Amino acid sequence: MAIHETIKKAIPDALRARDEVRLRTLRSILTAMTNEIVAKKRKPNELLTDEEALVVVKRAVNQRKDSIEQFEKASRNDLAEPERAELAILKSYLPVQMSREEIIKIARAKMTELGISTKTETGKFTGILMKELSGKADGGDVKAVVDTLLT
16 A cells, blocks of 8 residues: 555544544644645645655654754753654654665675775765665765765
8 A cells, every 4th residue: 555545544543543643643744745746736636656755754754853853952852752752653654774784785885886985975975875775774874874984
């Protein structure tokens, strides 16, 4: 079942379970998906493809992470906690991310394949790796691995 459809069908379950956090999170991501559809000049009742839906979910995950970081800097854990709960729910709709060890293996193989060895090629190498690992690995992890390998 498509991600967009799965989220739509999860809303009644959250209603029945009286799970307010899940319901709020699902409604917000569904609204973001509808906005994405309208932005693409399609009818609001259409469904996003899995690739398009993943982009929307990742955007929401990044927003939650940024909010948590800002709230923690301001010592507002009371506001960070609901964001953490929403982040956990949103992450359940993302594919499992690769570990740093897996990223390192792929990065080393790609470095030898492309002949990259200097720090000046960091940006180019990061871009190539991000394209290859798109959706499979966190961008922050990929950047950290590239930085450690090219130091």
